[in-house]
Structure formats: structure tokens, C-alpha cells
Amino acid sequence: MAAASAALPFAAQAQTVPAPQTPHGMMHSMADVDSPLLAFSITEEVKSAPDRARIGAGVTTTATTAVEAMRANTAAMNNLIAAARRAGIEQRDIQTSGFNLSAQYDYTPQQQGQPPRLIGYQVSNQLSVITANTTRVGALIDALVSAGGTNIDGPSFFLADPDASLDTARETALRRATERANRYARAAGYSSARLVSVSEGGGFTPPMPMPVMMARAESADAGNVIQPGQVSNGITLNVQYRLVR
Structure with missing residues (x-):
């Protein structure tokens, strides 16, 4: 009995040791971590009246x-x-x-x-x-x-501030990317896709200038006939998803 009573304090002390903490970002299973990565680019274009x-x-x-x-x-x-x-x-x-x-x-x-x-x-x-x-x-x-x-x-x-027109394009591009990634995941036998990384690219491509002589001749004969039309402003997202079981 003496031996048993001597062991009790040690057992009680052992029960108070905190359980190991799971590092942040390690909530997914090892099978999830080892699942395939899916990477692709997606472009969204927005058209606006030039200013x-x-x-x-x-x-x-x-x-x-x-x-x-x-x-x-x-x-x-x-x-x-x-x-x-x-x-x-x-x-x-x-x-x-x-x-x-x-x-x-x-x-x-x-x-x-x-x-x-x-x-x-x-x-x-x-x-x-x-x-x-x-x-x-x-x-x-x-x-x-x-x-x-x-x-x-x-x-x-x-556009004087082309970036101002891109917020909607960013949101739309990311939504489309997630939808596409989930379709890939289901086609490959997985339940969904989890976003791992995203980087932004893209740029603004104005329309080709109107030929000068045509602009001058039409302007002189018929008044202001040069039409601003719309300009395109695009964003490209490079995304990476992990397929989730």
C-alpha cells in the first residue's frame, strides 16, 4: 500500500499536464494535406465609358x-x-x-x-x-x-483611375475561380476545393486610336463624330486550390 500511495501524487500531477496544442492551420487531416493541388489562372474583364x-x-x-x-x-x-x-x-x-x-x-x-x-x-x-x-x-x-x-x-x-473599376472584377474572378475549382474537385472524386493561394496580375488595354486623317475629315464635314465607346480593363488571378475529400 505504501508503494501505491507513493505513486498517487505522481499520477495526479501527470493529469494536470496540458494537452498538446494543434498549431494554427493544422486542422485539416494528413490526407487533406497530401491531396492534389490545382492551379490555374482566370481573367475577368470589365468595360467602362472612358473619362x-x-x-x-x-x-x-x-x-x-x-x-x-x-x-x-x-x-x-x-x-x-x-x-x-x-x-x-x-x-x-x-x-x-x-x-x-x-x-x-x-x-x-x-x-x-x-x-x-x-x-x-x-x-x-x-x-x-x-x-x-x-x-x-x-x-x-x-x-x-x-x-x-x-x-x-x-x-x-x-480611364483616369483604371483600378477603381476593378473591385467588381476581382470579386467576380475569385467567385468564378472557386466554382471552377469545385467542379474540378468533384470530377476528380473529391468533395470540394480549398483556396491555398492567390496572386493578381492583368492590365488595361485601350482600344486602337482612330486613324488621324479619318478623324480630321469626318470632324470637319459632320461635326463631332468621334465616339469614345468603351474601354476594357482586365484582371487576372493566379489561384491555387487543394482538393478536399
Whole structure:
């Protein structure tokens, strides 16, 4: 009996030892952990009316000297910028996008074995103009051309904040991904699919700009016929699911 009574304190003490804790995230069975992984990508596209339009406009001038060509170009560009400002474009939305000064040569003397002859200099200066008035793009092009713009490019339409339109696309893409993963799981003999990881990709692809000469001709003959339409903004989710028994 003495031996038995001596063992009791030890037994009682052993019963007070806390049970081992299951680490967080280890609630699934080993069979679940060892089940197959399913990985795929899913894309969701959302279309929205654009709230910005970008137009390229510039002038090219030539003169016998580089200084004269520069002066002529500066005067022409000032007229172009003034026309954009009169059309309601903010100064912050007018940006130089390209500038080039190059010598011009006559290569005819090469036919007689002579070096090319310098005949002058050419200056090309290009602006990028952004407007928030997407319904008046045709009128803006008319104003730029009337002010001497000869190098017109665009328009291209876009969203000032493309990410703001993606929240719904994110939710829809994840819902579709989960539905697809569950279909795969059932087809493979499992009950469901559990999301393991998700990463985001994707981007915004604006429509191709309208041909410039067509935009100018239609604008002049029939008023504002340039239509903003809609722009596409897409999100791609790269997801990974574990198949669950």
C-alpha cells in the first residue's frame, strides 16, 4: 500500500499536464494535406465609358539655319498651346512628348561623286494633350489643326483611375475561380476545393486610336463624330486550390 500511495501524487500531477496544442492551420487531416493541388489562372474583364482622351499634336518647321528653324517652331508651338488652352485644356495636361532638330541635305550631288549639300534644318516638336471632355474630341482636333498642328496622332481613350473599376472584377474572378475549382474537385472524386493561394496580375488595354486623317475629315464635314465607346480593363488571378475529400 505504501508503494501505491507513493505513486498517487505522481499520477495526479501527470493529469494536470496540458494537452498538446494543434498549431494554427493544422486542422485539416494528413490526407487533406497530401491531396492534389490545382492551379490555374482566370481573367475577368470589365468595360467602362472612358473619362479621358489623349491626342498627340505637333508642328514641323524648316529654315536655312538651326536658329531660324527653332524660332519658327517656337512661335508655331506657342500658337498650338494657346489653341489647346482656349479649348479648355489645363496647362498640366499639355506635355512635350517629342522634340527633334535635324540637318537636311540634298543628296543629288552624290550622283556626280560629290558629298551631300546642306540645305537647312528641320525642327519637329510634339505635344501630348489630355482632355476630360471626351464628347468634344473632334472639336479639339479641329482647333489644333486650325492653329497650325500638322502632326496629329490619336485620339486614344482611357480611364483616369483604371483600378477603381476593378473591385467588381476581382470579386467576380475569385467567385468564378472557386466554382471552377469545385467542379474540378468533384470530377476528380473529391468533395470540394480549398483556396491555398492567390496572386493578381492583368492590365488595361485601350482600344486602337482612330486613324488621324479619318478623324480630321469626318470632324470637319459632320461635326463631332468621334465616339469614345468603351474601354476594357482586365484582371487576372493566379489561384491555387487543394482538393478536399
